Amino acid sequence: MGAGIGHRTYADGAAMMVFSSMEELLVMGGHGLYVWLAYGATVTVLIGSAITVNNARKRTLAQLRWSLQAGEDSLYERQSSLAETAESPGQHGTRHASSATRRHDEP
Amino acid sequence: MSLTELWHKLGSPRWFYQMSTHWVWGFGIAAIVLLLAGLLWGLLIAPPDYQQGHSVRIMYVHVPAAMVAQSIYIGMGVAGFVLFVWRMKLADVAIAACLPFGMLLTALALFSGSVWGRPTWGTWWEWDGRTVSTLVLLFLYIGIYALREAIPDAQLRARASALVAMVGTINIPVIKYSVEWWHTLHQPASFTLTEKPTMPPEMYLPLLVMVLGVYCFAGYNILSRMRIEILRREQGTRWVRALVTAPTLTGQR
Numbered sequence: 001m002g003a004g005i006g007h008r009t010y011a012d013g014a015a016m017m018v019f020s021s022m023e024e025l026l027v028m029g030g031h032g033l034y035v036w037l038a039y040g041a042t043v044t045v046l047i048g049s050a051i052t053v054n055n056a057r058k059r060t061l062a063q064l065r066w067s068l069q070a071g072e073d074s075l076y077e078r079q080s081s082l083a084e085t086a087e088s089p090g091q092h093g094t095r096h097a098s099s100a101t102r103r104h105d106e107p
Numbered sequence: 108m109s110l111t112e113l114w115h116k117l118g119s120p121r122w123f124y125q126m127s128t129h130w131v132w133g134f135g136i137a138a139i140v141l142l143l144a145g146l147l148w149g150l151l152i153a154p155p156d157y158q159q160g161h162s163v164r165i166m167y168v169h170v171p172a173a174m175v176a177q178s179i180y181i182g183m184g185v186a187g188f189v190l191f192v193w194r195m196k197l198a199d200v201a202i203a204a205c206l207p208f209g210m211l212l213t214a215l216a217l218f219s220g221s222v223w224g225r226p227t228w229g230t231w232w233e234w235d236g237r238t239v240s241t242l243v244l245l246f247l248y249i250g251i252y253a254l255r256e257a258i259p260d261a262q263l264r265a266r267a268s269a270l271v272a273m274v275g276t277i278n279i280p281v282i283k284y285s286v287e288w289w290h291t292l293h294q295p296a297s298f299t300l301t302e303k304p305t306m307p308p309e310m311y312l313p314l315l316v317m318v319l320g321v322y323c324f325a326g327y328n329i330l331s332r333m334r335i336e337i338l339r340r341e342q343g344t345r346w347v348r349a350l351v352t353a354p355t356l357t358g359q360r
Binding site for chain 1: 164
């Protein structure tokens with residue numbers, strides 16, 4: 001069991017950790033840079049993937065809710081209907097006209 | 108439930124969505140526990156190697172990344188086969204969901220391998236069999252991803268990516284046996300599930316915890332992506348409308 005450098009057995013209890021100081025942990029006998037790069041990249045990938053997938057879920061649910069509330073059947077239809085809104089000033093005008101006539105009818 | 112029943116139910120995106128709610132939570136919680144334990148164990152508690160010193164700690168993140176990256180690719184190959192033979196729509200959803208994390212893990216395995224190679228082999232990069240076949244794996248992931256982006260027709264996209272996913276599985280045994288076929292710098296397998304480990308338990312136990320943790324994380328990540336994709340594809344159906352508009356107390360959908 002004593003093969004490793006500074007290796008302690010779990011029977012040591014309090015000394016489960018291999019490193020006795022913060023500096024030793026950072027330097028790791030000259031291999032610190034490589035070990036920390038590998039662990040840093042791994043943690044970044046894991047946390048990044050978790051955040052990305054959670055954001056994608058929220059975004060999708062929000063988009064679907066939005067398109068449902070807008071009375072559309074699908075996101076694709078919503079995108080195509082954006083072109084139609086460009087012609088809406090015409091509709092706007094007729095609505096104005098009708099309200100104008102209604103006002104005219106009022107005594 | 109019999110196997111044939113399960114098979115038919117897998118054809119229903121709605122059934123899959125509802126069942127996977129529990130699976131996602133299980134995998135997610137297991138991943139957090141195992142990865143936290145495994146990372147701290149590998150980094151702080153596991154003993155240094157008598158030859159490699161502390162750089163051996165890279166094994167606890169390199170081996171799981173490489174193993175799971177290959178497993179995800181095998182999963183994509185199986186999904187490709189299912190799509191080709193039975194035309195199951197869910198198989199295409201699975202292929203799409205496997206790509207991002209599989210690609211990232213392969214890149215991570217190459218990176219951590221490079222960082223491990225510097226102190227142990229004396230070089231950042233070595234054109235040995237395993238490194239090159241893992242690079243091919245990364246290109247396969249990127250290739251299928253690019254293929255899917257390039258084909259607008261859904262049916263053609265599904266069949267093309269299924270075909271490449273299937274054909275690409277040839278690379279998996281090449282990665283596996285590369286260390287035996289070509290005797291280069293890469294060390295042989297650190298870890299197999301079938302044989303008695305050559306390492307002491309102080310080293311293989313944290314490695315086992317990390318491997319299981321990354322598998323659970325992959326399960327969580329891929330299932331979540333599949334569920335998002337199902338919602339997008341089934342958005343016209345009544346069940347998705349009901350699910351999207353229903354108020355939730357737990358935030359669980």
